[in-house]
Amino acid sequence: MSSIYHALVDMVGEDYVSNQPEELFTYSKDLGTSEPKWPEYVVVPNTTEEVQKIVLFANQEKIPIVPLGGGMSLAGLALPLKGGITIDMKRLDQVIEVNEKGRYMVVEAGISQGKVTAYLHKHHPNLMHSEPGAPPAATIGGNLAIHGQGDLAHPYGFNSDMVNGLEVILPTGEIARFGSCAVGSGWFTMHPLPDLGLFLGWGGTTGIITKVSLRLFPFKKFREMDQFVVEDEELVPEILYDLTHLGLSEDLIAMSSEIPPLYDRLHHITINVTGDSKEELEFKRHISYDLTLSKYIRSGVGGIASVSQDIQRPQISKSADWKKGGGFEYVGSIMPVSAYPECYRRGAEISSRHQIPYTILGRVIGCSHGMMFSWSYAFNRADPETVRHASEALQETDELVMEMGGTIWKPAVFGQKLILEKMDNTTVQLMKKVKNLLDPNGIMNPGNWELD
Ligand SMILES: Cc1cc2nc3c(=O)[nH]c(=O)nc-3n(C[C@H](O)[C@H](O)[C@H](O)COP(=O)(O)OP(=O)(O)OC[C@H]3O[C@@H](n4cnc5c(N)ncnc54)[C@H](O)[C@@H]3O)c2cc1C
Numbered sequence: 001m002s003s004i005y006h007a008l009v010d011m012v013g014e015d016y017v018s019n020q021p022e023e024l025f026t027y028s029k030d031l032g033t034s035e036p037k038w039p040e041y042v043v044v045p046n047t048t049e050e051v052q053k054i055v056l057f058a059n060q061e062k063i064p065i066v067p068l069g070g071g072m073s074l075a076g077l078a079l080p081l082k083g084g085i086t087i088d089m090k091r092l093d094q095v096i097e098v099n100e101k102g103r104y105m106v107v108e109a110g111i112s113q114g115k116v117t118a119y120l121h122k123h124h125p126n127l128m129h130s131e132p133g134a135p136p137a138a139t140i141g142g143n144l145a146i147h148g149q150g151d152l153a154h155p156y157g158f159n160s161d162m163v164n165g166l167e168v169i170l171p172t173g174e175i176a177r178f179g180s181c182a183v184g185s186g187w188f189t190m191h192p193l194p195d196l197g198l199f200l201g202w203g204g205t206t207g208i209i210t211k212v213s214l215r216l217f218p219f220k221k222f223r224e225m226d227q228f229v230v231e232d233e234e235l236v237p238e239i240l241y242d243l244t245h246l247g248l249s250e251d252l253i254a255m256s257s258e259i260p261p262l263y264d265r266l267h268h269i270t271i272n273v274t275g276d277s278k279e280e281l282e283f284k285r286h287i288s289y290d291l292t293l294s295k296y297i298r299s300g301v302g303g304i305a306s307v308s309q310d311i312q313r314p315q316i317s318k319s320a321d322w323k324k325g326g327g328f329e330y331v332g333s334i335m336p337v338s339a340y341p342e343c344y345r346r347g348a349e350i351s352s353r354h355q356i357p358y359t360i361l362g363r364v365i366g367c368s369h370g371m372m373f374s375w376s377y378a379f380n381r382a383d384p385e386t387v388r389h390a391s392e393a394l395q396e397t398d399e400l401v402m403e404m405g406g407t408i409w410k411p412a413v414f415g416q417k418l419i420l421e422k423m424d425n426t427t428v429q430l431m432k433k434v435k436n437l438l439d440p441n442g443i444m445n446p447g448n449w450e451l452d
Contacts, residue, residue, distance in 0.1 A: 024039055027088070030071050032076065033379065039066070039084060043086070048175065059172055065443055065445070066078060066204065068089060069138065069140075070135070073142060075329070078204070081446065081447025089142075093112065095111070108210065109211060112138065114136025126219055128216065128218070129150070141208075147160045153251065158365065163214065165181040165182075165187040167209070167210045168210065172438075175210075176207075178199075187213035188213070203445060204448075220275050222274060223272070223311050224281060226309070228302060228303070233267055234341050240368055244368040252363070253314055253362065255359075256358070256360050256361075257360070258322075322357040325380025325386070327378065329379075334373075334406060337364065350393050353396075359374075360376075399418065431449075432452075
């Protein structure tokens, strides 16, 4: 024990290593329903070289390591399921470069979403990245490791589609680069080199991302949020098809929620309307509402619920308050937009069976190329019965997603197993070969995406 502690202290300094229960305690839990899992050590490196030393050491000693970003992914994904060392990445938080005209920025992977937004706002007010609706402490690296999506999902896609380059520490300790940065010519593209696709979406089981080049997009000066409402869930895919055909909005989210009563059994479609002038906003609203959605208004099946609100991120965390005790977790899934009505009906049934007020949301990805669905389940942390209900509801929702032919997004271990059971065997075998090749000692976030 003490030799591991001293080795870690030699790598990062005494202030940034702990094996003390009161500090390990905070790393043993996340915000969701997962049982606590304790690391033996927590280490908080400051540089890529320090991360590399830790990984080389862990690989040599065959000690499990778990990269941790903001710890906001909720599904127990950054808990040390097999003990070992939690590597807290939050001190790797520097902006390395912003290429304004090339619209990309290079950052250390532990930088928080909030810091990126604040930095751009201050130094490059014409640029933005696609920030997830997660609390701002979530990191760039953690979000890419689970294929997150942010407020530019429509029209630009998953955040992991917005990567121009990566630096990764392999489980055996080598530092590898991917994209144009691998040939030393800058961090401006992942293309046209052969695709290795080994790290995004692997939940930190194949390597630790240390640097990222992120695509940036125009930040429009005027930013407002409108809501269109319908009672019939069957209309939602059609309305989203109409709106994505126009391509005039920044973020499109359909939501229904038992609380507050205003949202119950209704479907509010949030439309973020942005522009560089008031005239641009008016033009977009004229095309969107007067010329396109007016057919729903005229036939009495839909209406404008609000216009010109301040933009808010999808506040699924508000559903944590639906029960006393402030706990919540959600299942995410990627499915076609056409699945919205069934996701809503069957999700509301699961919630009702477990006496949890339902909150069901779908965010459009790309030009209606898919939707990120979420079903949130609140529980009281101090009441094991409500935790049990939430856990069961989460597992039933995972099963529902698989039954509907969807893919579970950022699955917990239970959902990972469901996916692997259904996955094409050749693909599973290939994943296994890749994992064994990269991580011969099985040290990287073990317990997640186990393929044996
Ligand atoms: C209220 C709320 C709203 C949310 N809304 C959204 C949303 O709109 N969109 C969205 O995408 N997500 C959302 N999330 C989910 C999640 O918080 C985010 O995806 C978040 O960006 C995850 O980043 P993190 O740094 O917290 O990751 P963590 O939870 O720390 O880690 C996630 C996974 O990545 C691994 N990992 C962490 N850092 C690295 C690294 N540097 N290299 C390799 N692997 C690493 C971890 O081991 C773990 O497996 C939401 C969560 C909450 C609580």
